Amino acid sequence: MNFLDRVSITVENHVAHVLLDRADKMNALDDAMFEAIVAAGHHLHNERGIRAVVLSGAGRSFCAGLDLSSMGKTDRWGEGGGGGLAERTHGNANRAQQAAMVWRKLPMPVIAAVHGVCFGGGLQVASGADVRFIAPDARLAVMEVKWGLVPDMAGYVLWRGNVRDDVLRELTYTHREFNGEEAVRYGFATHVSADPLADAIKLAQEIATKSPTAVRGAKLLSNRTPDMSVDEILMAESIAQHELMYSKNQMEAVRAGMEKRPAEFVDP
Numbered sequence: 001m002n003f004l005d006r007v008s009i010t011v012e013n014h015v016a017h018v019l020l021d022r023a024d025k026m027n028a029l030d031d032a033m034f035e036a037i038v039a040a041g042h043h044l045h046n047e048r049g050i051r052a053v054v055l056s057g058a059g060r061s062f063c064a065g066l067d068l069s070s071m072g073k074t075d076r077w078g079e080g081g082g083g084g085l086a087e088r089t090h091g092n093a094n095r096a097q098q099a100a101m102v103w104r105k106l107p108m109p110v111i112a113a114v115h116g117v118c119f120g121g122g123l124q125v126a127s128g129a130d131v132r133f134i135a136p137d138a139r140l141a142v143m144e145v146k147w148g149l150v151p152d153m154a155g156y157v158l159w160r161g162n163v164r165d166d167v168l169r170e171l172t173y174t175h176r177e178f179n180g181e182e183a184v185r186y187g188f189a190t191h192v193s194a195d196p197l198a199d200a201i202k203l204a205q206e207i208a209t210k211s212p213t214a215v216r217g218a219k220l221l222s223n224r225t226p227d228m229s230v231d232e233i234l235m236a237e238s239i240a241q242h243e244l245m246y247s248k249n250q251m252e253a254v255r256a257g258m259e260k261r262p263a264e265f266v267d268p
Contacts, residue, residue: 001043002021003035003036003037003039003040003043004032004033004035004036004039005021005032005036006020006021006022006032006033006035006036006037007019007020007021007033007036007037007039007040008021009040009043009044011049011050013205013208014049014050014051014052014208014212014267015050015051015052015053015054015201015204015205015208016044016047016050016052016053016054017053017054017056017201018040018041018044018053018054018055018056019056019057019058020033020037020055020056020057020058020062020063020125021058022058023057023058023059023060024059025064025067026057026059026060026061026063026064026116026117027057027058027059027061027062027063027064027122028063028064028065028066028067028122029063029065029066029067029070029096029099029121029122029125030067030069030070031070033067034095034096034099035095037099037102037125038090038095038098038099038102041098041099041102041103041105041106042102044106044108045102045105045106045107048267048268049267050108051108051207051208051210051212051215051267052108052109052110052111052203052204052205052207052208053103053106053108053109053110053111053204054110054111054112054113054197054200054201054204055103055110055111055112055113055125055126055129055200056112056113056114056115056196056197056200057114057115057116057122059116060115060116060117061115061116061117061118061122062112062113062114062115062116062117062118062122062126062138063117063118063119063121063122063123063125063126064117064119064122065117065119065120065121065122065123065143066120066121066147068147085152090102091105093154096121096152096153097152097153097154099121099124099125099153100121100124100125100127100128100153100154100155100158101128101154101157101158102128103125103128103129103130104128104129104130104154104158104223105223107216107219107220107268108212108215108216108219109130109131109204109207109215109219110128110129110130110131111129111130111131111132111133111200111203111204111207112126112128112129112131112132112133112200113132113133113193113196113197113199113200113201114126114132114133114134114135114138114140114180114183114189114196115134115135115138115196115197116135116138116139117138117139118134118138118139118140119139119140119141119143120141120142120143120144120151121153123140123141123142123143123155123188124151124153124154124155124158125153127154127155127158127159127162127188128154128158130219130222131190131191131200131203132183132188132189132190132191133189133190133191133192133193133196133197133199133200133203134180134183134184134189134190134191134192134193134196135180135192135193135194135196136179136180136181136192136194137179137180138179138180138183139177139179140177140178140179140180140182140183140188141171141175141176141177141178142155142168142171142172142175143175144172144175145172145173145174145175146175150172151172159187159188160226161226162187162188163186163187163188164186164187167186167187171186180192209262209263210253210265211249211250211252211253211263211265212249212265212267212268213244213247213249213250213265213268214244214249214250214253216268217240217243217244220240221236221237221240224236248266249265249266252264252265252266253265
């Protein structure tokens, strides 16, 4: 399945592979790419049978960030000019923010495979994933200040709790490049990998063998709890567990474990 000749989706064994497919431009974000990324994410949201998603970039890089040629076009700035950025066109986000947030909003886990260049908006798109595998020689930067801008594609939401505040400030103020190993150390990535795509697919395939209702419940808790009080978190855990206990998939997980066989789960 292809979206605006910018993003493709293939599905195999409950795993969807989303490919940013503008290799000649290092998958840079122009108007069509923003539209395609958001459309691909929205398509997957209600697709039955998808238990995990892998997000990667075609060619030499994951995503080089904003296509600078698009800065002269008012449509990039939000549906009709600079003021449009404040319009919430996608729930709590504008379109550019949704290109990153859509992966965090998906009910199933998303694993990003990052190689080559991952600058600015590209780094924020990757940050929307639950887990990120990154090549050791990848080149990353919080690039926006270089162009007289600030990170505005949900980075401050997605980096919160992962990237230390003073480190993020330094990297933002200076737009200094850093590599994959530094990205893991700073909190922008999860694992260094010589083959990020292969490792991302391997993890996605493993997740796809688990109870999809339990995994989705765990992701929902992970998304919600950072903004909750202690009392609210305890209640949210209890409610989620109550919904899962003695359900068909929960009982199947128990039986399969006791019988030492692969489980056969029902997709929500």
